[in-house]
Amino acid sequence: MSTPSLLILPGDGIGPEVMAEVVKIIDWYGENRGLTFDVTMDLVGGAAYDAHGVPLSDETMAKAQEVDAVLLGAVGGPKYDTLDFSVKPERGLLRLRKEMDLFANLRPAQCFDALADFSSLKKDVVAGLDIMIVRELTSGIYFGEPRGIITENNERVGINTQRYTESEIERVARSSFELAMRRNRKLCSMEKANVMESGILWREVVTEVGKDYPDVALSHMYADAGAMQLCRWPKQFDVIVTDNLFGDLLSDAAAMLTGSLGMLPSASLGAPMANGRPKAMYEPVHGSAPDIAGQGKANPIACILSFAMALRYSFDEGEEATRLEKAIEKVLADGVRTADLLGEEGATPVSTSEMGDKIVAAL
Amino acid sequence: MSTPSLLILPGDGIGPEVMAEVVKIIDWYGENRGLTFDVTMDLVGGAAYDAHGVPLSDETMAKAQEVDAVLLGAVGGPKYDTLDFSVKPERGLLRLRKEMDLFANLRPAQCFDALADFSSLKKDVVAGLDIMIVRELTSGIYFGEPRGIITENNERVGINTQRYTESEIERVARSSFELAMRRNRKLCSMEKANVMESGILWREVVTEVGKDYPDVALSHMYADAGAMQLCRWPKQFDVIVTDNLFGDLLSDAAAMLTGSLGMLPSASLGAPMANGRPKAMYEPVHGSAPDIAGQGKANPIACILSFAMALRYSFDEGEEATRLEKAIEKVLADGVRTADLLGEEGATPVSTSEMGDKIVAAL
Ligand SMILES: CC(C)[C@H](C(=O)O)[C@@H](O)C(=O)O
Ligand SMILES: CC(C)[C@H](C(=O)O)[C@@H](O)C(=O)O
Numbered sequence: 113m114s115t116p117s118l119l120i121l122p123g124d125g126i127g128p129e130v131m132a133e134v135v136k137i138i139d140w141y142g143e144n145r146g147l148t149f150d151v152t153m154d155l156v157g158g159a160a161y162d163a164h165g166v167p168l169s170d171e172t173m174a175k176a177q178e179v180d181a182v183l184l185g186a187v188g189g190p191k192y193d194t195l196d197f198s199v200k201p202e203r204g205l206l207r208l209r210k211e212m213d214l215f216a217n218l219r220p221a222q223c224f225d226a227l228a229d230f231s232s233l234k235k236d237v238v239a240g241l242d243i244m245i246v247r248e249l250t251s252g253i254y255f256g257e258p259r260g261i262i263t264e265n266n267e268r269v270g271i272n273t274q275r276y277t278e279s280e281i282e283r284v285a286r287s288s289f290e291l292a293m294r295r296n297r298k299l300c301s302m303e304k305a306n307v308m309e310s311g312i313l314w315r316e317v318v319t320e321v322g323k324d325y326p327d328v329a330l331s332h333m334y335a336d337a338g339a340m341q342l343c344r345w346p347k348q349f350d351v352i353v354t355d356n357l358f359g360d361l362l363s364d365a366a367a368m369l370t371g372s373l374g375m376l377p378s379a380s381l382g383a384p385m386a387n388g389r390p391k392a393m394y395e396p397v398h399g400s401a402p403d404i405a406g407q408g409k410a411n412p413i414a415c416i417l418s419f420a421m422a423l424r425y426s427f428d429e430g431e432e433a434t435r436l437e438k439a440i441e442k443v444l445a446d447g448v449r450t451a452d453l454l455g456e457e458g459a460t461p462v463s464t465s466e467m468g469d470k471i472v473a474a475l
Numbered sequence: 476m477s478t479p480s481l482l483i484l485p486g487d488g489i490g491p492e493v494m495a496e497v498v499k500i501i502d503w504y505g506e507n508r509g510l511t512f513d514v515t516m517d518l519v520g521g522a523a524y525d526a527h528g529v530p531l532s533d534e535t536m537a538k539a540q541e542v543d544a545v546l547l548g549a550v551g552g553p554k555y556d557t558l559d560f561s562v563k564p565e566r567g568l569l570r571l572r573k574e575m576d577l578f579a580n581l582r583p584a585q586c587f588d589a590l591a592d593f594s595s596l597k598k599d600v601v602a603g604l605d606i607m608i609v610r611e612l613t614s615g616i617y618f619g620e621p622r623g624i625i626t627e628n629n630e631r632v633g634i635n636t637q638r639y640t641e642s643e644i645e646r647v648a649r650s651s652f653e654l655a656m657r658r659n660r661k662l663c664s665m666e667k668a669n670v671m672e673s674g675i676l677w678r679e680v681v682t683e684v685g686k687d688y689p690d691v692a693l694s695h696m697y698a699d700a701g702a703m704q705l706c707r708w709p710k711q712f713d714v715i716v717t718d719n720l721f722g723d724l725l726s727d728a729a730a731m732l733t734g735s736l737g738m739l740p741s742a743s744l745g746a747p748m749a750n751g752r753p754k755a756m757y758e759p760v761h762g763s764a765p766d767i768a769g770q771g772k773a774n775p776i777a778c779i780l781s782f783a784m785a786l787r788y789s790f791d792e793g794e795e796a797t798r799l800e801k802a803i804e805k806v807l808a809d810g811v812r813t814a815d816l817l818g819e820e821g822a823t824p825v826s827t828s829e830m831g832d833k834i835v836a837a838l
Contacts, residue, residue, distance in 0.1 A: 313631055
């Protein structure tokens, strides 16, 4: 195979800072493991808007379609809050998801031993937690038509449409069952079938797909009960599959519960390309954190772990991914901490860049 | 004024059991405080379906429109899971909300001192917590048209529509600001204005209404960040206002976080009637809990506290409401516990009916 290609889109806020550390890791792999990538850097979000007046240029979009994997930092910030909806930073991210057809968003909610104390939850509730939320990412109310703000009877009306086709549900269900097979063979599907017809169809299709996976214990839960149960006893779950909007809230809540928000990566996967690799984008679960941007305070680990997911899911380099994860574990075990990983105890945090250097050293 | 009227709809699962204890309380008020109510009992949910083939009969609906307040237990259960969507138990509840136009659903998330240990959250995160979530209850994706499952290009498509008019947002915003004025003058509005146009309109209208309440500190948060922040540090909030669907998930998560799920009441309020009282329905936040129904294990306190909310919001009997709340506090302080309020320590729980009796005795 030719040299695998990567498109790096650092984005806004802390995005560029954390991505700079990923670049160090990529360089290390090139120099020490003969794993070289053909890397292109480009703009997305507010950064792209500032340069081109749009949150993702057509050229960047075309490049994203060609490469083997996209790495994204984060988008958005108060500077762009007053922009028109159509050019907000988020639209750049949403365009990538939609046009690359990245329908399965894998969001691990994992509690790192060294960090269990940071959770607002009791230690026994979260210690050792390791669940995976699969969020449908290309449909639902994020993209459904009609949408917009119209005028009716002399007042404005805000409209969005939740729409799911059978095949959209089927493919994300199938990815989730496959994942469950490689984990603990337990899948919980969440919707509001008691209130929404789209939830009824969701439940029916997931049940139908489940017949092909008799070894996976499938359950269904209303999304409000799911939110409750995630807060009460998250370890009851292994893989959760849910729609785009519920997945947005539930995966964020789950990530926060682990106490490891600055540590959590995600993968967004689509259909296989001609070379057998899936269309793929990798990004940290955390946002652009404008309040700490540019101060060298951000934790680069979530973004680095996203690259580890890329090694595993896009480049079949599971061993190298594990090497990277182990290096991070070692650095944490050594007590190296960015500011977000320190309590009020007053220990001295390392900077974003120092954390990156320590991880490189541990590799 | 004539004797105030109450329609009691115990519903399904543990509904009838917990409501029986409310009836004891109502009787006590008649005998001891000269507070008598004209009480009618009727069916809703699966119980109504079993009797009439619909989850709410037109007669019951008409009665609900006439009375001063409705008390509802809970609806739903596995027995009804396979029913057609149009006659599911939940449709009865949703019809009441919609036709009575109960647009403001007040859901306190409060942590009772005696129960702080039951939370999955650390004690300092939840002890003393007292926030109020106002959920819009008559619009949004719960009721928007078009909806249903259609066939398109040879496959089924599930469709629901989120729709909010300016006036729908305005009235629930106004209720929330009024409530914030009587509390700590802090209101946080949650939507997904970064992704949904209905969220953009929501944010604009709430901001506009806020101009009439300069003393209330208004903030806005994306609903996914809101879910995170509720899990991280709920005490940062006082009043939260959000739409029907986000409110469903966020208020359930918040309720669970307090550790007091079996203790939390809710009020659903509409516009004032001719007699000045608001249209109103009161119900516990917990569901029908089919797994423990009929065993005398359910905690009646959430339902009894819902009656206390009725005393306060419908009947202007704030002092009597406080008397009832104090009686409950006393019983809890005395160590009386239903099964849900006991840890694994092996103390003996009281039954649903014993808990009711103790509260009557404390009154
Ligand atoms: C930034 C925003 C558009 C995005 C979303 O809502 O999907 C984010 O919250 C996420 O979860 O990736
Ligand atoms: C029972 C169900 C229809 C209802 C809802 O979704 O609103 C419940 O979850 C609630 O929050 O009152």
